[in-house]
Amino acid sequence: MAEATAPLDPAAWSCPAPLRDQQVVVMGHGGGGTLSAELMREVFAPAYGNAVLAGLGDSAALSLGSARLAFSTDSYVVRPLFFPGGGIGDLAVNGTVNDLAMSGARPAHLSCAFILEEGVPLATVRRVAQSIGAAAAAAGVTVVTGDTKVVEAGHGDGVYLNTSGIGLIPEGVDIRPQRATPGDVVIVSGPIGMHGIAIMSVRDGLEFGSEVVSDTAPLGGLVEAMLAVTADLHVLRDPTRGGLAASLNEIATASGTGVALTDSAVPVPEAVAAACGFLGLDPLYVANEGRLVAFVPREHADAVLEAMRAHPHGAHAAVIGECVADHPGMVVARTGLGGTRVVDLPLGEQLPRIC
Amino acid sequence: MKYIQEFNDPDLARRLLEDIHATATRPWAMMEVCGGQTHSIIRHGIDQLLPDTVELIHGPGCPVCVTPLEVIDKALEIASRPGVVFCSFGDMLRVPGTDRDLFRVRGEGGDVRVVYSPLDALDIARRNPDRQVVFFGIGFETTAPANAMTVHQARRQGLRNFSLLVSHVRVPPAIEAIMDAPECRVQAFLAAGHVCSVMGTTEYPSLAERYRVPIVVTGFEPLDILEGVRRVVRQLERGEHRVENAYPRAVRAEGNPGALRMIEEVFEVSDRAWRGIGTIPRSGWRLAEAYRDFDAEYRFDVTGVRTRESALCRSGEVLQGLIKPNECEAFGTTCTPRTPLGATMVSSEGACAAYYLYRRLAAAPAPAAPEEASIVG
Amino acid sequence: MCLAVPGKVVSTEERDGARMAQVDFGGVLKTVCLDYVPEAREGEYVIVHVGFALQRLDEESARASLDLFARLGLMEEEFGDAWERAAEEAGMPHPDGDTGDATQEVVR
Numbered sequence: 001m002a003e004a005t006a007p008l009d010p011a012a013w014s015c016p017a018p019l020r021d022q023q024v025v026v027m028g029h030g031g032g033g034t035l036s037a038e039l040m041r042e043v044f045a046p047a048y049g050n051a052v053l054a055g056l057g058d059s060a061a062l063s064l065g066s067a068r069l070a071f072s073t074d075s076y077v078v079r080p081l082f083f084p085g086g087g088i089g090d091l092a093v094n095g096t097v098n099d100l101a102m103s104g105a106r107p108a109h110l111s112c113a114f115i116l117e118e119g120v121p122l123a124t125v126r127r128v129a130q131s132i133g134a135a136a137a138a139a140g141v142t143v144v145t146g147d148t149k150v151v152e153a154g155h156g157d158g159v160y161l162n163t164s165g166i167g168l169i170p171e172g173v174d175i176r177p178q179r180a181t182p183g184d185v186v187i188v189s190g191p192i193g194m195h196g197i198a199i200m201s202v203r204d205g206l207e208f209g210s211e212v213v214s215d216t217a218p219l220g221g222l223v224e225a226m227l228a229v230t231a232d233l234h235v236l237r238d239p240t241r242g243g244l245a246a247s248l249n250e251i252a253t254a255s256g257t258g259v260a261l262t263d264s265a266v267p268v269p270e271a272v273a274a275a276c277g278f279l280g281l282d283p284l285y286v287a288n289e290g291r292l293v294a295f296v297p298r299e300h301a302d303a304v305l306e307a308m309r310a311h312p313h314g315a316h317a318a319v320i321g322e323c324v325a326d327h328p329g330m331v332v333a334r335t336g337l338g339g340t341r342v343v344d345l346p347l348g349e350q351l352p353r354i355c
Numbered sequence: 356m357k358y359i360q361e362f363n364d365p366d367l368a369r370r371l372l373e374d375i376h377a378t379a380t381r382p383w384a385m386m387e388v389c390g391g392q393t394h395s396i397i398r399h400g401i402d403q404l405l406p407d408t409v410e411l412i413h414g415p416g417c418p419v420c421v422t423p424l425e426v427i428d429k430a431l432e433i434a435s436r437p438g439v440v441f442c443s444f445g446d447m448l449r450v451p452g453t454d455r456d457l458f459r460v461r462g463e464g465g466d467v468r469v470v471y472s473p474l475d476a477l478d479i480a481r482r483n484p485d486r487q488v489v490f491f492g493i494g495f496e497t498t499a500p501a502n503a504m505t506v507h508q509a510r511r512q513g514l515r516n517f518s519l520l521v522s523h524v525r526v527p528p529a530i531e532a533i534m535d536a537p538e539c540r541v542q543a544f545l546a547a548g549h550v551c552s553v554m555g556t557t558e559y560p561s562l563a564e565r566y567r568v569p570i571v572v573t574g575f576e577p578l579d580i581l582e583g584v585r586r587v588v589r590q591l592e593r594g595e596h597r598v599e600n601a602y603p604r605a606v607r608a609e610g611n612p613g614a615l616r617m618i619e620e621v622f623e624v625s626d627r628a629w630r631g632i633g634t635i636p637r638s639g640w641r642l643a644e645a646y647r648d649f650d651a652e653y654r655f656d657v658t659g660v661r662t663r664e665s666a667l668c669r670s671g672e673v674l675q676g677l678i679k680p681n682e683c684e685a686f687g688t689t690c691t692p693r694t695p696l697g698a699t700m701v702s703s704e705g706a707c708a709a710y711y712l713y714r715r716l717a718a719a720p721a722p723a724a725p726e727e728a729s730i731v732g
Numbered sequence: 733m734c735l736a737v738p739g740k741v742v743s744t745e746e747r748d749g750a751r752m753a754q755v756d757f758g759g760v761l762k763t764v765c766l767d768y769v770p771e772a773r774e775g776e777y778v779i780v781h782v783g784f785a786l787q788r789l790d791e792e793s794a795r796a797s798l799d800l801f802a803r804l805g806l807m808e809e810e811f812g813d814a815w816e817r818a819a820e821e822a823g824m825p826h827p828d829g830d831t832g833d834a835t836q837e838v839v840r
Binding site: 356357358360361362363367370371372374377379389391471472473474475494495497498500501504508511512547549550552553575578582588603604605606611612614617 | 734735736737738740748749750758762764765768769770778779781782783784786787789790791793794796797798801802804805811
Binding site for chain 3: 003201209210211212268270271274275277278280348353354
């Protein structure tokens with residue numbers, strides 16, 4: 001190689017070339033991190049941006065006549081289609097239901113579109129459809145319209161789904177990331193990281209045995225129970241791709257506040273911590289599908305926490321930190337030893353580390 | 356988890372810290388060689404808890420950061436070929452070659468797969484006899500036994516469709532290179548515990564003697580790192596320069612004899628370029644003659660890849676501990692994890708990324724501690 | 733470099749001529765190659781890196797380390813000795829022959 005004979009000369013040390021703008025889509029663009037945000041900001045917003053889209057909520061809040069409607073859509077490209085604790089059908093229903101619930105809406109109706117790969121067994125499609133039906137019933141929503149397309153063999157992973165949903169936002173409810181206020185108490189509804197670890201445990205090349213199952217669940221009922229305590233919840237977010245870290249960073253950025261976390265207060269199941277340990281991942285960045293994080297005014301925090309713990313999907317809710325005026329736009333965790341670290345927005349998908 | 360939880364205990368950490376604070380009377384600069392230790396230090400905020408006089412210099416022990424550009428470019432070239440399944444540890448996918456990375460190759464249709472172990476790549480080769488499966492065999496001494504065993508098994512099983520793209524590096528020559536650099540500020544080393552699990556500690560006494568630096572074999576949990584620092588500080592304060600093992604639960608003086616035999620069988624020592632640093636004599640391993648058939652560089656004709664490095668970044672100086680990441684002009688401005696100028700920023704283990712991720716706070720006001728106790732019932 | 737974690741050997745088997753084990757990392761089971769630690773038995777802990785056990789975890793040394801930390805600043809002199817013993821048991825030589833540094837331990 002060219003530099004094989006070069007002496008160790010500090011002045012001549014060379015550095016790698018920059019890899020700046022990716023001119024093709026990479027997996028990280030769908031990872032819910034910085035790359036996703038850039039795609040939104042640099043491609044979608046300039047093309048069809050508007051005031052509602054700029055809100056960057058999990059769902060859009062719309063006024064139609066006297067009603068306030070939440071509207072949301074999401075696509076599901078999970079592999080494998082079925083995993084411990086659920087499958088693509090459960091995710092497609094619960095994901096959209098939860099996006100609606102995060103604006104305080106009561107989820108009502110969904111659409112569901114299938115993109116099927118030529119050759120996929122009908123039994124698989126039937127199994128997915130049945131799980132959609134069961135999940136919709138459990139979430140208290142109806143699937144009222146749909147669509148089916150087929151792509152050639154080799155152009156899809158069997159089944160892709162898209163669901164959209166609408167729901168009514170109750171009077172007096174105004175939940176959005178911009179409302180985070182210093183002093184708000186940050187509550188997470190249960191143990192984190194289970195969905196992401198359950199998926200990884202069955203991924204080709206990473207397989208491991210684990211009792212961790214996906215936490216996929218509809219959160220409409222939990223949100224309703226919280227709203228029964230006070231309509232004045234400031235922010236709700238379901239920390240899916242990018243995990244808790246991504247959600248908290250989005251909220252900090254949108255509201256111009258800081259978030260102070262306590263590492264030891266974040267509920268992490270032992271098996272999730274163990275899997276993260278040998279894969280070199282941080283549980284804060286691992287996906288959830290049945291959890292929410294809430295920013296609640298301090299005066300209501302005790303009562304909201306109590307209401308959450310009384311609900312099956314919030315039984316292990318915990319206070320993990322607070323919203324602060326310091327370090328605006330940043331999430332900072334106090335470590336178990338008493339130091340601090342910045343919890344940054346993940347770049348893209350989290351990768352298992354060698355070292 | 357047993358043997359992890361206990362070594363994270365805050366009360367014991369406080370005892371170790373108090374001892375370090377009581378012992379350190381002068382400024383000392385020590386290098387933790389290993390990127391895993393850097394990660395742990397920043398992840399737990401350990402550097403903020405040490406006395407101001409104790410400086411941790413983040414070393415070049417991140418195999419992802421130091422894998423030479425030329426090898427990355429070869430990896431990109433091989434991974435782009437039709438019929439190839441290119442398997443890699445996850446954190447290599449984001450490391451930039453001259454004009455792209457493995458993510459980009461995958462985006463362009465290359466079959467690039469993340470695996471946990473090289474044995475997973477061997478499995479893929481077994482199940483896909485019509486495809487050429489290549490594993491990106493990078494790493495320090497810790498990873499060498501795994502990659503060696505994998506090639507060994509491939510040969511024994513006659514798996515003709517498996518090969519290894521090797522870029523292995525060794526710690527002791529790197530320590531020499533660091534100490535021989537004219538501006539070297541390093542006064543002691545926290546040696547990488549898991550490297551020593553394999554290699555043992557016999558390579559170190561001569562280095563400690565020659566450069567008159569304490570070398571303390573150190574583990575990775577917070578208490579392990581604090582104990583390593585404590586022992587280094589104690590030696591420095593006394594003017595000693597011994598090799599100590601502060602990670603005895605995982606390190607024996609003789610290392611792992613079986614692993615050493617396998618390394619000996621499969622690899623041979625070679626000169627190796629370290630990205631951002633330069634070529635360090637005898638600092639690497641390549642596949643031995645008997646295993647040439649399994650060397651991806653030979654199986655795929657990848658001579659003539661043209662490489663080009665940016666001149667802006669000072670990652671070489673960062674890796675040598677000559678400057679702190681935030682002393683680089685590009686740090687946090689033109690060079691961020693999203694737009695890395697150097698490999699030290701790319702890897703989550705890299706010194707710059709570690710700084711960027713966890714020390715960005717230094718520019719912001721200190722946070723108030725959450726008062727969760729008043730709320731949780 | 734080198735993320736390696738301790739796990740407990742749950743069961744062992746021969747596979748393709750290699751000694752493989754199920755290793756439990758606190759509720760997560762992973763198949764791990766034991767060829768480099770042939771002496772490891774079920775119930776023992778090993779240090780695992782990318783699917784290979786690199787060493788047996790010496791539980792006695794682990795306990796000795798924790799005991800040492802626990803008593804730092806309380807009874808340095810006595811524990812300096814314990815530490816050196818633990819280090820020696822782990823086969824760690826002192827190149828300059830200095831094993832009696834406990835008396836020099838800094839006392840707060």
